[in-house]
Amino acid sequence: MKWLRFVVSVGVVLFFSACSGKEVNHSGKISRTxxxxxxxxxxxxxPKTRMRYVNGLKEVRVVVVNPTETPYTGVEYRFKWYDKRKxxxxxxxxxxxxxxxxxxxxKEIIALAPTPKAKRFKFYIRKRER
Numbered sequence: 001m002k003w004l005r006f007v008v009s010v011g012v013v014l015f016f017s018a019c020s021g022k023e024v025n026h027s028g029k030i031s032r033t034x035x036x037x038x039x040x041x042x043x044x045x046x047p048k049t050r051m052r053y054v055n056g057l058k059e060v061r062v063v064v065v066n067p068t069e070t071p072y073t074g075v076e077y078r079f080k081w082y083d084k085r086k087x088x089x090x091x092x093x094x095x096x097x098x099x100x101x102x103x104x105x106x107k108e109i110i111a112l113a114p115t116p117k118a119k120r121f122k123f124y125i126r127k128r129e130r
Contacts, residue, residue, distance in 0.1 A: 034062070037126045038075065043068050044101070044125070058113040062123050064099065065106040075099045077125045079111040081118035090114035098128065 034046050048063040060079065066072055076096040081089050088094075093114040101107050113121070 033121065033123060035122055035124045037124070039127060042072065042075070042127070044072065044075070046123075049123070054112065056116050058118055058121070060111050060113075060121050060123070062109045062111075063106060064101060064109060064125075066101045066103060069103045071100070071102045071105075073100050074128045075101070075125060076128045077109065077123065080122045080124065081113050081115070082120040082122070083117045084119045086120065089117050096126075096128075099125070 033049055036044075036046070038044065043066075045065040045067060046062060047065060048061075050061045052059050058081075076098050078094050078096045080094045083089050099107070099109070109123075111121070111123075
């Protein structure tokens, strides 16, 4: 009986740890890696985020999908990079970039960390300020 409890406990822990990964928030607003402050009528989706190391630097790829018939031209994004203590590194490196995405299209946005100290990132997307 103790063995069965142990197996069930381990299963529950594994289930919840798998569910608490770096999920992208499809409905907008804030997730661990994507901070979406677009208005609710902007229906961009973020189905995939991939990370890998290139020459000791973290490379991030964020897929942005426009499922609508409307092209989006008034959107901008940026990446912020954080060290293992969750402090921002290379603050001046984080600048807003325009994003133009056609109707029924998808784009993969690629960013390379500015320093090997960067271990985490956040991808910010918002309506472009005029």
